[in-house]
Amino acid sequence: MNQDYIIPEEWSIVEEGFDKNRVESSESLFSLGNGAMGQRANFEESYSGPTFQGSYIAGVYYPDKTKVGWWKNGYPEYFAKVLNAPNWIGIDVEIDGEKLDLARCKEIRAFRRELNMKEGWHRRSFEAVLQNDAEVRVDARRFLSLEQDELGVIYYEVTPLNRDINIVFHPYVDAGITNEDANWDEKFWEPVETRFSNREGFVVAQTFKTHFRVATYMHNTLFRNEEELALGPVTTESADDKVQLSYEVPVKKGEKASIQKLGGYTVSMNHDKDKLIPAAQEVIRKAAEKGYKTLLEAQKEAWSRIWEMADITIEGDVKAQQGIRFNIFQLNQTYLGKDARLNIGPKGFTGEKYGGSTYWDTEAYCLPFYMATKNQQVARNLLSYRYNQLDKAIENAEKLGFRNGAALYPMVTMNGEECHNEWEITFEEIHRNGAIAFGIYNYYRYTGDYSYIPEMGLEVLIGIARFWQQRATFSKARNKYVILGVTGPNEYENNVNNNWYTNYMAKWCLEYAAEQVEKVKEEYSEDHIRISGKTGLSDAEIQRWKEVAEHMYFPYSEEHGIYLQQDGFLDKELIKVADLDVSQRPLNQKWSWDRILRSPYIKQADVLQGFYFFEDHFSRSALEKHFDFYEPFTVHESSLSPCVHSIQAALLGRMEQAYAFYLRTSRLDLDDYNREVKEGCHITSMAGTWMSIVEGFGGMRIKDNILHFSPKIPGQWEGYSFKINFRGQVLKVSVKSGGTEFVLEGDKALTVAVNGKQVTVEPGNLVAI
Structure with a gap:
């Protein structure tokens, strides 16, 4: 209760x-x-x-x-x-x-x-x-x-x-x-x-x-x-x-x-x-x-x-309003972007759990919030933090046997060194490397500031690509590259083979790094010469990246028409969460770890996390099929889970479900869903609450260099509004059941797309759709 x-x-x-x-x-x-x-x-x-x-x-x-x-x-x-x-x-x-x-x-x-x-x-x-x-x-x-x-x-x-x-x-x-x-x-x-x-x-x-x-x-x-x-x-x-x-x-x-x-x-x-x-x-x-x-x-x-x-305003639902403001307040209490030496601990200043250290949460969840509600320098500071720790990431990889400048960013860190001491996380939850690369991609996509990549980001991408290329193993039996012995975002499956999210992230990182090397070579030749000399990068090595990416293996079920979380997922006893006795929840406080690992239950979005990051890579019907298969097995015992499900439920038009997930993520601590708030609040997942409204209900995306919106409104609300700082221009979006209004602060017009149709918003003029 x-x-x-x-x-x-x-x-x-x-x-x-x-x-x-x-x-x-x-x-x-x-x-x-x-x-x-x-x-x-x-x-x-x-x-x-x-x-x-x-x-x-x-x-x-x-x-x-x-x-x-x-x-x-x-x-x-x-x-x-x-x-x-x-x-x-x-x-x-x-x-x-x-x-x-x-x-x-x-x-x-x-x-x-x-x-x-x-x-x-x-x-x-x-x-x-x-x-x-x-x-x-x-x-x-x-x-x-x-x-x-x-x-x-x-x-x-x-x-x-x-x-x-x-x-x-x-x-x-x-x-x-x-x-x-x-x-x-x-x-x-x-x-x-x-x-x-x-x-x-x-x-x-x-x-x-x-x-x-x-x-x-x-x-x-x-x-x-x-x-x-x-x-x-x-x-x-x-x-x-x-x-x-x-x-x-x-x-x-x-x-x-x-x-x-x-x-x-x-x-x-x-x-x-x-x-x-x-x-x-x-x-x-x-x-x-x-x-x-x-x-x-x-x-x-x-x-x-x-x-x-x-601020995000919500009309007609005080609990939802209180929830989102509490999340925004705590995020700003924790990190204001003034000091590039600092980062965002999962408990912020509210407790000691997770050591107050930096996790992949920063790039995966927090970066969008800070890009949209501050100026881009704040987000750039977060990326600079990782660049400044690249040497340590290379050292971390060397300790595990990787070579040639391969970089493995730590799961948990204060100064760039890995300091997490559970082997199934330290050695195996390597998907975190992908979040660092995705943060670089997301920063450029949102801000339009490419300068970070030739200045710092490309070296990070090269180190990450080298890691993935070396971590993959060629399987003669499958005639594909496989990634063995990993833990995905769903930490209720440890030491599995071919976690779909990890494999997909590895493929994307390899391709993205190769693309950026080519772009820097063409457009920033001096930086390319500097970086190539520093890293010893060669065309032959980039070709190996492409080879691994092109032939990456993904577990798939023909019967269900879905990608599998990992090779052995269908070997489990597939009892849905709805059929679990409520007295057994939360599992991490009631079950042995052995029992959890053998169960089909998902701590947080895993395959769906990949569908969230790479939404444009998959059809709406594919998302629906995967959501319908995995959601019934998801217990959301990670604070990072409900927000992704809320965004995807909204995309699928399932507003009651989207609202329920929003309420859970926004009031996770206020209502103590996981019965652990005395240990501290879940700061990094609070950025996911912001995303649930802006990206979920507001449907905000960046496509083809412009902002897109597909606004929806929960039946419990009379309206809501939020502001976005997009490339130096502040856009206020107000959504009611009768339509959406846009007001622009700035000195030049901004083109946005609403439900696929382009609209030009002039500074100071209200545009109603």
Whole structure:
């Protein structure tokens, strides 16, 4: 059964009523981020109940020693993971000598928390009766600044309700923390320096092994009834890795005692490692001059600019509206495209699962969202990230026995090295290489910017093509090239032969790389000479690529008229998902891995993923036949699955099914479909939610260099709208049951196709179809 405690609101995520069983889930759902850092929605004050503490800094990671019972040649030696960063949000609160702790209060009333997505802030309020019978109202607000991305702001307010009280605020910064998922229960942070004054505290710590150095800082201002108090700390505590200051504020019944805490991180990635405290002091100076209200207004304005381009409106369906905005909000909290060293972790800043690392999700799912809602430089940065790690991809392939500059991009990475430690993924889920190449193709198709390919992309394509050519085996029995021992996107089939998606992707990559070599040779001869010299590429090698591509084997069933997921799929006991006892779901939590692998059940779209990428390669009737065969066996236990099915159901005109899949992908975390949201939100699949509307219901495609739309609308909606930044021109598309309207921002006309018919949209003129 799905959770249903999140109150449907168009612009906010709201929880009412305190339930200790929901704390960890809400810590994920109400997370904050600004692209440079983020944190789960942990309480500022002490909480002794079950909680998953997590603060994270983009790009800061640790090579945790891999924990396996045996070793295989080619295994990565470590699993690089995002670190639980030092805690800057902590404010212990003592009321008449009693620590405020919601797990120990006699009574909790009027508990409410809100994540305001429109303006980018989190607020939590409640009334509590402590063990000493003091009754208080607490109102805690915080945000992570988009304007100053090293800055977080907290405003924490306590009001006594039944008597005069003495409040002691204990704000602290603490580097003595560990990861929830540490393999060896080791600490990752080594304290370097602590420093404090009346208002400020600093802890400088660096990571073991990777030696990232971070200054975690705080600056505190106290208020009574919103009037600033000239208070110094009554006590100070300093250890190697923690600084805590304590401020005493007597308040009468009904008065408000408040602390404004500025905090965050300055990092050696961006500053001299020996000048992190002065850098933090400069952040504090700028922020303190502005004050809470001015900083909050700047936050609202920054989010307003993001929403102006990225928002999708849905009329008549609040749950669907809340779902898509939550997805767009979290994507923008995770990655804003400012720094080409960074990428998009599957959990973003909401948890530790998947190590906060880069997966193929970025190219397969996230790239379209960032191309359409930002400028093309943001998407180019994502592609540059892979080019900058090409040498590591070649090293990864060499460890597995490949040669001559063959490149295998990692399944999981922080710095380009493979750091995933399950053999059936590390060695076998090689389809990820294809997603990198497809991202390059998709970028050019969408932006029209070919310059990336001669500058960087062609070297990537050559390395990937070399890998596929060497990974394929010629089968004399079939007189075809086969690819053995792989895992496709559907991870519920491991170590299979001739996964259709993998083979098709390999064929396409080989052909596409050969085409791009020829194009660069003809149109960018200097780049071609440079790249050929650097890579040692020859015409004979390109001919071998073409040979493998031309004779690639694809498993096919004449009986069913479909491509098979892999050679042995029809040997399985083909019991459909509808005939499974619901008590057995989700399979990955109820069944042994052995049982899953022998079953026909599909974790995520596999053959259909290929039909999604290469839609123009197949007829509508072929898609329908494959959709009808595979959908009944798909359990959608990957967050990346429902969006593809939603897009394809919409293409087939099955709007009820498309809507159901959309709702599942958009509310995957809000409704906790997979019963795991407490581990963090599914950030990369959220881009698939955006695609479900824009590509699914809106039917947006790029064909022959122009935008095509085939708009449809779910029966549950009165209308919807979205904006697309296409080659520097912003097009707003509004769909209602009566038709579609287009409005263009820009200085020149744009030709689009609607249901196959070309229409010219002039800037500023509304065009109704």
